[in-house]
Amino acid sequence: MVTATTTTPLESELLRLAGSVPDPELPVLTLRELGVVRSVRLRGTDAVEVEMTPTYTGCPAIEAMSLDIERVLREHGMREVTVRTVLSPAWSTDDITDEGRRKLREFGIAPPRARTASGPVPLELGATRTLAADPERTADPTGHAPDPGPVPCPHCGSPDTELLSRFSSTACKSLRRCLACREPFDHFKEV
Structure with a gap:
């Protein structure tokens, strides 16, 4: 029989403190808002173990976070x-909190779009522009998940954007440009 583990008030406080650490690559977000701090467990009166899941296995910031x-x-x-x-369960952009998504947008980074299906994210190479989504399109002919739609500009909100580079300042972001206001911006890619 599996029993649910209870969190002590001290563990809750230590989790809050660990989660309050700014992300070294995106200091506008805390590790809690990014969703990478998973748990905190006391191992005695003054010893603690923290479990953290990186945004991807090769994340260079994991040492700085630790x-x-x-x-x-x-x-x-x-x-x-x-x-x-800990690598399982894997981190997903679904783990970013609503507050984290708001902060990304305010900082000028388009947050990841909402995922419409669970499971692996299909990789598709194709057009670089993401103009307003076609309401008729619900799934591609291969049966992949519906197109999540355009990447709106975090500066002006226009859905008329184009991809400039699949990678930006970090591997988890792409570089895009708004066709309305002409401003470049990062997009936190969906994973």
């Missing part, structure tokens, strides 16, 4: 802090 979490928790009385990387 060190920042260790620093914050040590500043709050934890003598021993262990940050474990």
